Amino acid sequence: MANVPHLKIEDLKVSIEDKEILKGVNLEVKGGEIHAIMGPNGTGKSTLSAAIMGHPNYKVTGGDVTLDNEDVLEMEVDERARKGIFLAMQYPSEISGVTNADFLRSAINARREEGDEISLMSFIREMDKQMGALEMDESFSHRYLNEGFSGGEKKRNEILQMMMLKPRLAILDEIDSGLDIDALKVVAQGVNEMRSPELGVLIITHYQRLLDHITPDFVHVMMQGRIVKSGGPELAKRLEAEGYDWIKEELGIVDETVGAEI
Known part of the structure; x- marks a missing residue:
């Protein structure tokens, strides 16, 4: 199927301020799949999302990232977005003077x-539909982008952007952070409604609670800047019950951190 996206990451190495964070990440995400990356703080999870999106503070020192066999690392940030890569950030920026509606229509x-x-x-009809699905008040369309929003409102707004932009690859970086259980269910519902062969999803999370509502096809554990273990949804449940010590013991890992993620 021509429209099925395929992200391929091979031996990706990334540094920030001359400190190596990612030390050889290998991962493939295809359309119709939801992948979850879990791991202790400081192991490179958010660094991976920033590197895929092209954050200028992160220097790729080795490896390849391709989307449908096109070199993502050679693309400017705006080109990556036009190709259908979407990042829902852990801490969305506030932009005064630009309404949600104006931002989304321009994007x-x-x-x-x-x-x-x-x-x-057409834009108004689609925005009203998706805001209704996320239980967002119609006033959100006229408010400045994320300005004065609570943490939960910002996260819903990120999912609204995803639902409106219809990306080919969605990276959700700790989208569950700061959400109460009701907001978590609404956000998860938005993600589940978009699940299709034309969308690949990469979820970065610390907690099983999000994966109770969005069932991943694959769960990966990141430690020391690498993916060290992969499995199905049962892996996340075991991590929730037992923590990461059993993996460190299994792999002989002494210090799981590689530096603070930025």
């Missing part, structure tokens, strides 16, 4: 061919 049109911009009425 949608930026991914379309010139002359094929979304009509205002």
Whole structure:
């Protein structure tokens, strides 16, 4: 199927301020799949998401990242977004003077061919539909982007952006952080509704509670800047019950951290 995305990461190495954080990550995410990455703090999880998206503070020192056999690392950040890579950030930025509606319509049109911009009425209908699914008040469309939003409102807004932009690869970096159980269920429902062969999802999380609502196909454990173990949903349940010590003991890992993630 031509529309099924395929992200391939091979031996990816990334440094920040001359400190190596990722030390050879290998991972493949295909359309229709949900992958969860778990691991202790400081092991490189958020570094991976930032490197895929092209954050300028993160220097790729080795390896490859491709999307549908195209070299992602050679793309500018805006080109990565136009190719369909989406990052829902742990700490979304506030932008004064730009409304949610204006931001989203501009972002949608930026991914379309010139002359094929979304009509205002089509945009409004789609935004109303997706905001309803996320139980967001209609006033959110007119508020400045994330300005004055609570943590939970920011996370819902990130999922709204994903639902409107319809990416090919969605990276959700600790999207469950700071959410109460009701908000968590709504956010998870939004992700589940988008599940399709045309979307690959990479979830970075510390907690099983999110995976109770979004069942992953694959769970990966990251330690010392590498993926050291992979399995199915049962792996996340065992981590919740037993922690990470059994993996460290199994693999002979003494110090699981590689430095603070930024």
